[in-house]
Amino acid sequence: MWNTSKVRNTFRPSFLGGLMTLAGTAFGAGDIEFNTDVLDLSDRTNIDLSRFARSGFILPGTYSMVVQLNGQAVPEQSVAFYAPDDDPKGSQACLSASLVEQLGLKAAAVAKFTWWKDGECLNPQSLPGMEVSGDLATSTLSISLPHAYLEYSAINWDPPARWDEGVAGLLVDYNLTAQSNYQRNNGTRNNLSGNGTVGANAGAWRVRADWQGRVERANEGAYGNQKLEWSRFYAYRAIPALKARLVVGEDYLYSDLFDSFRFTGASLNSDQSQLPPNLRGYAPEVVGVAKTNAKVIISQKGRVLYETLVAAGPFRIQDLHDAVTGSLDVRVEEQDGSVHSFKVDTAGVPYLTRPGQVRYKLAAGRPSNLHYGAEGNVFGTGEFSWGVSNGWSLFGGGMTDNNYRALSVGAGRDLLAFGAVSVDVTQSHAQLWGDTLTGKSYRLQYSKNFEEYDSQVTFAGYRFSEKNFLSMSEYLDARHYGLNGERAGGRGMLNEHGEYVESWKPIGGSKALYTVTVNKQFRDLGATVYASYNKQTYWSRPDTQRWNLSLSRYFNVGSVKNMSLSLNLYRSQEYQHQDNGMALTVSLPLGRTGTLALDANRGGGNNTFSSRYSDRIDERNSYQLSASNRSASAYLSHMGDQADIDLSASTQEGDYRTLSVSARGGGTLTAQGAALHRTGSTGGTRLMVDTGGVPDVPVRGYGSPTRSNAFGKAVISDISSYQRTAASVDLERLPSNVEATQSVTQLTLTEGAIGYRSLDVIAGAKAMAVLRLGDGTAPPFGATVKNVRQQDTGIVNDDGNVYLSGIQAGELMIVSWGGRERCILTLPAVLPADGLTDALQLGCRPVAAEQSSPEPAALPGKHLDTENSAT
Incomplete structure (x- = not known):
């Protein structure tokens, strides 16, 4: 034996x-x-x-190889090796035209090319300094090129020649939250809310339909508020040659000069996400404090952008899309039945452009409203930013329809170590209800990117508008409701949930807007400071404002390491409603992965003291238990292969009990197969990994790995668009009867693409x-x-x-x-x-x-x- x-x-x-x-x-x-x-x-x-008889010799044939360009991986592909005409016993890699295109060479270098094997293969000697070598042991083709031949490149970013449009397919993504509330005097009330995206991909085109809805049911079985609506239908695609994004259908205006509104038509915008990462903007953040386990809903013009369950305590939402502009409505629904809302005015960096380049945004169509259809006349708008020199940028734009015109001009200056600043002025001219309103609006913006402090951003902005200045959205509201805000029929105005409220507020009248955001880390002190301030004043109605201040610091006390102290303060005022809050938290590590926190909170005129214990069960599961003088709650978060699930339960004095569950996930179907998967951003970019029919193979993209289903398919969602992404087999978690002969693949996907890659797995x-x-x-x-x-x-x-x-x-x-x-x-x-x-x-x-x-x-x-x- x-x-x-x-x-x-x-x-x-x-x-x-x-x-x-x-x-x-x-x-x-x-x-x-x-x-x-x-x-x-x-x-x-x-x-x-x-096969080992010549140093570096590879038998003529075709091999699947990972191409390394100056040490950076190019997507894996088939590489042919041929015997050169002058060495019948040798072999040389054939750099095909399709492979050479992916190298991202400058036009001047391409003009020097010579070819061999009847024009099929690039001659490496045609570019001085170019070296090519293959290694079968690692299935790698190494290409060395002087950087002078290459386009601009950055870590984890590829030139457009390497972008992958993905495969054709269908997708269905969802984000659902179900709640059951019991109160002794009012019985039980259940509600289900959610939003999601249904889509299809074909070539470079992505077709999407966004939905959102809410259903409520009282204890007697009667249904209360019911609403299911399609918030928009649209199609889009990337145009790499223009570094732009084309959208047709229902969309929202994303402008650096004008405010955002909903319209039906088409837009062509320079897409910052197609630029290297250090040339892009940044996404808005939403910061607040939840008194209990709560549901946070972020919307804009009635369209839900983000919905999630958060545990009791401070929360910070940072994964909003960087294309979101304008004012955001934030609604925090506590499990004790209370609700508090506030607005966040998103910040934007000064409108600067690289020297010699032009950024632009064009749109045309007809304004529309989510709740009552089309409104206004056909409009057109365009804007640009021109990088005049290393320091200066000029920008401007215009917008017009039959009765409204706006023109904006401005300039920006890069102050190098002192940040960047821009100033612009916009003049509007509107005719409505027999009146002619003309006014100007002035804006100043400043930002500083502290790369030495983990790329934290400081932003400050100020806008002043004359009394008769109207933005496009204010003009549309005035057309619909009248200058005094009274809609025909006396039904008032719509709130963020599409409900008419009996309020007669004047349209427009914006006077001044102050916006400040500071986010800085002090490494030597182990401290972090985040602060934001938004204030909007009006000519003829009360001011609104919102400020947040968050301070945190890590420290040691004796043998207890990594303790932390955090202070969160906020104040929100909108018209006659004011909400102040404070949360002071001291936390210390307990056990291997647990944390014990003591909280002191003040909000809504009430003081609460509570303790929280949070821990991680494993890489996929975590929980939090909390108790206070008035309530007790539990929160469990599970990251699954097919969905992310959060469970929340709480009980409060007065016999008030709440149970909530949320699920976020999706399904992707292609000709190569189908899989259910977790997802965070609905309708986003994803990668389907094929393990050759082998089930239960752990595949890692970001965070926890996901396992292939019974058909050998796994989907990694929330892939970064236009940024190199790696997917790999988690070798430490492989079943004993499975072996991965190829464990890593890389690619760069365009926005919304369904990527497809197969990994060589033996079972x-x-x-x-x-x-x-x-x-x-x-x-x-x-x-x-x-x-x-x-x-x-x-x-x-x-x-x-x-x-x-x-x-x-x-x-x-x-x-x-x-x-x-x-x-x-x-x-x-x-x-x-x-x-x-x-x-x-x-x-x-x-x-x-x-x-x-x-x-x-x-x-x-x-x-x-x-x-x-x-x-």
Whole structure:
């Protein structure tokens, strides 16, 4: 009986070590002559080392390789090796036109190209300093190029030539929250709310339909407020040549000069996400404090942008899309039934552009309202920013319809170490309800990016508007409601939930807007400061304002390390409603991963003291338990393969109890397969990874890995658009019967794409085997064994011994040497239930015999060479 564990541990190292001994002094020479006397073999005449006979030599053929350009990976692809005309025994990588296009070369370098093999392959000598080398051991093709030949590049960013539009497919993403509230006097009230996206991809086009809804049911069974609506239908695509994004359908105006409003039409905007990361803007943040486990809803003009459950305590939402502009409505629904709302005016960095470049945004269509359809006349708008020099940018734009015109001009200056500043002025002219209103609005913006402090951003903005100045959205409101805000029929105005409120507020009248955001980290002190302030004043109604201040610091007390102290203060005032709050938290680590926090909160005129304990069960599950003088609650978060699920339960004095559950996930369907998966941003970019039909393979993109489903498919969602992304097999969590021969893949996807990549995974048992040909001899030392998917499953050692992986009952494997496929193995039809402990005795039938049999065993789609078949 074979001691398979001993052979398994010693076979491959000894084989590779022998090859290193043989060739150790031969590197750098043309042909290598092996001294086979140093090998401990019983038959030194039956050896096939042809594949190792020349230093760096790769047999002519086509190989799947990862291309490395100056150490940075280019997406994996097939690379052909041919024998050059001047060296019939050699081989050289063929850099095809499609591969060269992905290198991101400047036009001046492309003009110098020369080609060989009838124009199929680039001649590396045509670019001085260019070097190309292949390595089969790592399946890598290394290309070295002087940076002078390359376009602008950055870490994790690829030029447009390497962008992948993905595959055609369908997607359905959702974000659902269900709540059940019980109160002794009012009974039970249940509600279900959510939002999501349905979409389809075809080539470069992405078609999307966004939905949102809410259903409430009282204890007597009657349904209360019910609403399900499609918030917008639209299609978009990237236009890489213009660094722009084209959108048709229902959309929101994203402008750096004018306010945002909803319209139906088309827009063509320069897309910052298509630029290298250090040239992009940043997304808005929403900061607040939840008194209990709460639901946070962020909307704009009635459209829900973000909805999530948060645990009791301070929250900070940072994953909003960076295209969001204008004023955001934030609604915090506490589990005790209370609701507080506030507005956040998003900040924007000064409108600066790289020297010599022009950024632009164009749109045309008809304004529309989510709740009552089209409004206003057909409009057109355009804006630009021109980088005049290294320091200065000029920008401007205009907007018009039959009765409204606005014109804006401005300039920006890069102050280098002191940040950046811009100033602009906008004049509007509106005719409505028999009046002509003309006014100006002035704006000043400043920002400073502190890269030495983890790229924190400080922003300050100020806008002053004359009394008769109207933005486009204010003009549209005035057309609909009248200058005094009274809609025909006396129904008042719509709130953020699409409900009419009895309020007659004058339209427009904005006077001054102050916006300040500071986010800075002090590493030496272990402290972080975040502050934001928004104030809007009006000519004829009360001011609104909102400010937040968050201070946190880590410190040690004696033997207790990594304690933290945080203070969160906020104040919100809108018309006659004012909300002040404060949360003071002291936390200390408890156990390996747990944290105990003591909170002192003041909000809504009430003081509460509570304690919270949070911990991580494992990489996928975490929880929080909290108790106060008035309530107790629990919060559980689970990151699953098919959805993210949050559970929340609380009870408060007065017999008030709440149970909530939220689920975020999606489904993706392509011609290559389908999978359910978790997702954070609905309708976003994703990557489908194919593990070749092997289930339960852990695939990691970001965060916790997700496992392939029963069909061998896994989807990694929330992929960053236009940024290089890597997906890999988590080797530490692989099942014992699975082996990954290719564990990493990289690609750069355009916005909304469904990427597709396959990873080479072998599933099956592992065991020693002894191979014999028809005449009783053994295949030569160094022969290779592959399965029906052309995956390497073993290398033959002395006397036909081989350690095989990926053994499946009744499957075929093929043995190759001398550059040809020689014979075929048939594995046992039934494998032992207790595993393979003895060496398998396998006969290897000649390929020619297999092809002449009544049922050919030729591999699907693979031509088997019949010349020089084994004897």
